[in-house]
Amino acid sequence: MxxxxxxxxxxxxxxxxxxxxxxxxxxxxxVLNPQPRIVTEKFFPDVQANFKSPAFHKKHGFTKYHEMMEYLNKLKSEHSDIMQITFIGKSQKGKLIPMVILKSETPKIPHPVKVWLQGGLHGDEPASTEGLLNVLESIVLNPVLLQRLEIAFVPMANIDGYEKQIRYAANGLDLNRDQTKLMAQESVYLKQVFSDYHAEVAVDFHEFRPYRRDFAHYNRAGITSRFDVMFLYSGNLNVPEKLRYYTNDTFVGNARKALDTHGLNYHDYVTTDDYYGDIHFTQGSVQSRSSATSYALTNCVSSLIEVRGVGLGRTSFTRRVFCTFQVAMSYLNSAYDRVDELRDVLLLSRKDKSEIVLKSTRKVSEEKLKVIDLDTYEETEIAVTLRDGFQSKAQLKRRRPVAYAFDTTIKQNKILVQKLRVLGASLGPTDKEMKCTAEYFIPTSVVKHGALFEQIHRTDIETKTETKQITLPKGTMILYMDQPKSNLVAEVLEPEAPNSFISYSLLEAEINKPLSWFRIIEF
Ligand SMILES: [Zn+2]
Structure with a gap:
């Protein structure tokens, strides 16, 4: 084919x-399955597993929203001592978005580790939702992990997309490109609840498309992905180095071992991009608009898990749910086994006061990638140019301020302050005049993109900073950087950062006109 x-x-x-x-x-x-039967039988045969979530009681389709709610309500009625269901908001079509909390009334440690597990952010990636429903059921039946963990489940984050089995929310936005600009109402609800939960471990489950259009350019008849699972964890340089390496070495490392024991194939996340007419493979994630990096910037162990599945209908479905299940259980077990170590890493990361990185470049190298050849149906290797986000280098840095300040008599700043609160930042007005050294952003170049990205024209900006001794009037809105989610704050307030409020044109910048918020270097 x-x-x-x-x-x-x-x-x-x-x-x-x-x-x-x-x-x-x-x-x-x-849904037309593009996968030849021989590929399924040779490389991705289904596995034996005793899953009981609604989709496994039928031959076609996946768990519908109302079926999920019946399933969750039944589980809750049988296990109300450890299971709560709350609704975090409504989808654009008016469906209530459920979140399940599993926690013990008598945990064995005073503050159980808080874990966030999310699925269905893209509506056409059903193994994510189905996998989480089965993890949830398995834990309520055997709640030993709750001795040291509290677990929040959001199994169907994008209900409107899920009901139609499409990637996007009802207004056409991709919710995993919306984590800093927060333009879809689902994004606001999800982010607010995530911010308030203060997760120490966060995993967002997805599926990837194994038959990509540009894979047709390889070999005689094209290729398809060899991997059951791909791991996407942040290479963003504003995620403290210790946390980045700990996530990879320990949490991803243990999940790799778990997949090994079941003979499942995995790789770090790779996808293709058109790079000036050539196909390049990008590996890893650095963008705070997506969950893996956005969550990591709030100082938690974070990963996005991609299971081979988009476009495959029900083919290998038990295997795909099994992969989701195994990875989720591995992350939970890692957290359970390493409570003190995890908290030491998070504490050290919080104290990291490195300079803020505004721009970075990925390491580019020539590599080999394992694939399946669609002519011979054999496993083979192709040569690829790999742009690795996990090995990024800083291109532009700026010293870390002690605070950011906003004049909220400017109307636009009120909207910004609102978004910052949703992102988990705490900020408030000064109760007296304060002298400080301030640094103003003065735009030196402002270029609006012609093409739309996620329904907006993005802005490329360059600024210089101008330092002044000033007195802040009483009532000035201040955001101190000594707070757990300060790295995410820097990503949205430093204008040059690629996913900032300015980059996403939430505010218009003009050349030579100082931005309406500024940095405080010293009080
Ligand atoms: Zn996805």
Whole structure:
């Protein structure tokens, strides 16, 4: 089977009609499985597992919202001592978004480790939701982990997308590109609850598309991914180095071992990008608009887990849910086994006062990648140019301020302050005049992108800073940087950072006109 666009002119006309028909079916959201049976049988045979969530009681489709709610309510009625269901807000179509908290009334340690498990942020990645429902059930049946853990589950984060099995929220936004600009109402609810929960470990479950259009350019008949699971953890340089390495070595490391014991294949997350007309593979994540980095910047162990599945319908579904289940259980066991070590790392990371990195570049190298050849149906390797986010280098840095200050008589700043609170920042007005050394951002270049990204025209900005001794009037809104989520704050307030409020054009900047918030270097 070929996936190239240029293959169709060589096809006989009845085949061409079929290709057109397949295209039409795809555009109406019909699920056509692109995976030949031989690939499934040879590389991804289903596994034996005794999953009981709603999708496993039927042959077609996945767990519907109302089926999930019935399932959760039944579990809760049987285990109300350890299970609570709350609703964190409404989807755009008005469905209540459930969050389940599992916690013991008599934990064995005074402050159980808080873990956040999320699925279904992209609505067409059903193994994430299904996997979490089964993790939840398995823990309520055997709650030993709750002796040291408290676990929050958001199994279906994007209900409207899930009900239609599409990636996006009802207004067309990708909720995993919306973690700093917060334009979808689901993003605001999810982020507020995440911020208030103060997770120490956060895992966001997804599935990836194993048949990508540009994979058709490799070998004679194209390739497909060899991996059951890909791990996406942050390479963002504002995530303290100790936390980045601990996440990889310990939590991802243990999950790799767990997959090894079941003969499942994994890799660090890689995807393809068009790079000036060439296909490059990017590895890892550095962008705070996505969950893995956004959560890590709030000072927790964070990963996004990608399971091989988008576009496969029910093919290998038990295997995909099994992968989700195994990785989730591994993260929970790592947290359970290493409470003190985890907290030491988080405490040290919180004390890290490194300079703020505004721009970084990925390490580029030539590598080999394991794939499945779609002509021979053999495992093989291809040569790729890899741009690795986990090995990023700082390009532009700025010293860390002691605080940021806002004049809230400016209307736009009120909206910013609101968003910052949703992101978990605490800030408030001064109760007296204060002398300080302030640094103002003066834009030296402002370029608006012509093309839309997630429904906005982004801004590229460069600034210089201007230092002044000033007296802050009483009532000035101050955000002190000595707080747990300060690295996320820097990512949105430093204008050059790629996912900042200015980069996402939440505020318009003008050349030579100081921005409406500023840095405080010293009081
Ligand atoms: Zn996804």
């Amino acid at each position: 070929k996936f190239t666009d240029d293959s169709s002119p060589h096809l006989p006309s009845d085949m061409k009609n079929k290709v057109v028909l397949i295209g039409i079916l795809f555009s109406f959201g019909f």
